[in-house]
Amino acid sequence: MNKENKIYVAGHQGLVGSAIVRNLINKGYNNIITRSHSELDLTVQSEVAGFFKAEKPEYVVLAAAKVGGIMANNVFRAQFIYENLQIQNNVIHSAYVNKVKKLLFLGSSCVYPKLSTQPMREEYLLSSELEYTNEPYAIAKIAGLKMCEAYNLQYGTDFLSVMPTNLFGLNDNYNLESSHVLPALIRKIHLSKCLQNNDFEAIQKDLLRFSVPKSRFGSVEAEISTYLDKLGIQRVVTDGIISVNLSLWGSGSPLREFLWSDDMADACVFLLENYSFRDLLKIDGKADQPEIRNMHINIGSGREITIRDLASIIKKIIGFEGTITFDTSKPDGTPRKLLDVSRLSALGWQSTVTLEEGIKMVYADYISQ
Numbered sequence: 001m002n003k004e005n006k007i008y009v010a011g012h013q014g015l016v017g018s019a020i021v022r023n024l025i026n027k028g029y030n031n032i033i034t035r036s037h038s039e040l041d042l043t044v045q046s047e048v049a050g051f052f053k054a055e056k057p058e059y060v061v062l063a064a065a066k067v068g069g070i071m072a073n074n075v076f077r078a079q080f081i082y083e084n085l086q087i088q089n090n091v092i093h094s095a096y097v098n099k100v101k102k103l104l105f106l107g108s109s110c111v112y113p114k115l116s117t118q119p120m121r122e123e124y125l126l127s128s129e130l131e132y133t134n135e136p137y138a139i140a141k142i143a144g145l146k147m148c149e150a151y152n153l154q155y156g157t158d159f160l161s162v163m164p165t166n167l168f169g170l171n172d173n174y175n176l177e178s179s180h181v182l183p184a185l186i187r188k189i190h191l192s193k194c195l196q197n198n199d200f201e202a203i204q205k206d207l208l209r210f211s212v213p214k215s216r217f218g219s220v221e222a223e224i225s226t227y228l229d230k231l232g233i234q235r236v237v238t239d240g241i242i243s244v245n246l247s248l249w250g251s252g253s254p255l256r257e258f259l260w261s262d263d264m265a266d267a268c269v270f271l272l273e274n275y276s277f278r279d280l281l282k283i284d285g286k287a288d289q290p291e292i293r294n295m296h297i298n299i300g301s302g303r304e305i306t307i308r309d310l311a312s313i314i315k316k317i318i319g320f321e322g323t324i325t326f327d328t329s330k331p332d333g334t335p336r337k338l339l340d341v342s343r344l345s346a347l348g349w350q351s352t353v354t355l356e357e358g359i360k361m362v363y364a365d366y367i368s369q
Contacts, residue, residue, distance in 0.1 A: 001059060001102075001273050006031045008057035010042060010091055011064030016106055016164070018171045019265035020061055027269060033057060043083055048090035052098045059272065060095050060103040062088070062144075066137075067108075068178035070249070070333050073134035084140035092147050096157055103159040104272055105148050107141040107296065109257075109337055110134045111163060119302070119340040122163075122294045131334045145296045152277045153292060160271055160280075165300035165339050168358060169261025170365050175210055176231060181307065182258060185314050186363055188246055192233050193320040196244045200224055209369075232327070244322035249330035252308030257338050259301045260353035260361075267299045270349050283347070300339035301351045310355075317359055 001007075007024060011017035012034035024032055033055060041047050042064050066076075066083040073080060088105070095103045112120045113128040130138045148159035168182040176184055187206075194202045200221050207227070228234065232247035280295055281287040305313075311324050353361075 001029075003028045004031055005029070005058045005101075006033060006056070007059040007061065008033050008055065009061045009063060010035075010087075011062070013171075014063060014065075014067075015167060015169060015172050015261050016264065017061070017063035019169060019261040020063060020268055023262065023265040023269045042090055043086035045086075045090050048094050049097070052094040052100075056098060058101045060091065060100050061268065061272075062091050062103060062105045064091070065106070065141075067173070067180075069180045069184060070133050070331065072178040073137050074132075077136045080134075081136035081140050084137060085143060088140065088144040088147060092144070092151065092159065095159070096151055096155055101158065102272060102276065103148070103157070104268055105144050105159060105161045106268075107145050107161055107163045108138070109163055109165045109298070109300070109339055110138045110334070111142050111145070112337070114334050118336050119338040120298070121340040122296055122298060122343060125294050125296075133331065133333055149293065149295055152295075158276045158278070160275070160277060161296035162268060162271065163296050163298050163339070164264050165257040165259050165298075165337070167259055167261045167264055168362055170362065172261075172362065174366070181256065182310065182314075182359075183362075185248070185311055186318070186359070186366060188231060188233065188248075189311070189314050189318050189320050189324075190363075190366065191228060191231070192244050192246045192322055193318055195225075195228060195233060195235065196320060196322050203228070236323075244320075246320075246322065246324045247327050248307070248311060248324060249327055250307065250332040251328050252306060252311065252326040254307050254332045254334065255304045255336040255338065256307060256310070257300050257302070257304045258310075258355055258358070259299065259351055260358040263301075263351040263353050264299055267344065267349050267351075271297065271347075275347060284343075297344050297347075298339040298341050299344060300341045301355075302339070302341045302345075303355070304336070304338045305355065313356060314359060314363075317356070317363055 009017050009021050012021050040051055064087055114131040116124050145161035148161045151157045152159055172183040173179045174183050174187045203224055236243050236245045286292050
């Protein structure tokens with residue numbers, strides 16, 4: 001890739017896309033094109049085809065997707081599978097039609113089976129059933145990586161697929177109806193600290209920041225407390241002492257791996273700059289095999305932590321002095337999700353930012369806004 005090549009980053013306003021744009025700019029790439037959803041609806045085939053025909057990007061990063069946490073995935077099942085399939089089909093096919101030199105497709109670690117052997121190697125894909133709560137999203141992402149693989153084999157394209165682990169970082173999604181676990185924990189624990197400090201002004205500003213209508217709580221402390229109670233945040237009186245308790249979904253025992261989004265972006269650009277689909281076939285010794293599958297690449301830190309311990313780390317960093325409990329009547333999701341990153345490590349890339357360092361940076365960014 002040359003610094004002057006035209007690079008289209010789809011989904012540049014999200015956590016993943018914005019990190020990739022930052023990385024490209026920092027490395028001197030000066031011909032990056034982007035479009036907001038209002039400018040280009042990636043679910044509409046005619047719009048995508050027209051964009052590619054007019055702009056003729058040489059490289060494409062497909063980071064656009066409809067994403068969310070466990071609740072959003074389970075509630076909006078039809079939207080998650082339909083919108084993601086539409087986006088992928090339109091962008092990948094238009095990249096082929098317009099002879100894009102290389103495309104990078106971003107998937108998710110949820111493509112692996114619910115009870116997969118750990119850590120999860122690329123070849124474990126489709127080896128058993130998926131986690132039910134995010135099955136539609138996972139199926140869409142599997143279709144995307146298989147589409148890239150199929151176009152490479154039939155048409156000779158150079159479409160790479162990467163499967164990042166759970167990501168967090170700048171420009172994350174803190175909407176509690178659609179956010180992933182780490183940003184959701186940061187926001188809930190931050191609100192719990194504000195309630196602990198009796199700082200209703202800060203709580204009101206936080207709720208308004210994320211488009212909670214003012215009419216839902218006004219400026220009355222009792223109404224705000226009622227709203228926080230629905231989020232699992234409530235005042236507790238024990239032996240005359242007032243404290244704040246935060247109740248979280250599940251048992252707290254599931255293990256999760258997390259990666260700083262800028263580390264993920266660095267891995268993506270590293271692959272774009274240094275490797276092609278054909279290179280990966282040769283490295284894995286599959287160039288002459290009759291069946292070629294699962295040539296995607298896991299991106300992760302290789303380290304995992306329980307949700308309970310993650311909450312404890314965030315609690316300490318934020319300075320919340322109340323209690324955190326777990327509601328075991330609510331679902332846990334997949335019990336363990338650790339990626340095997342040996343394929344990426346063998347290519348010469350490793351993560352650099354630790355989980356605690358990343359949480360400190362992202363919380364500082366959160367409160368600064």
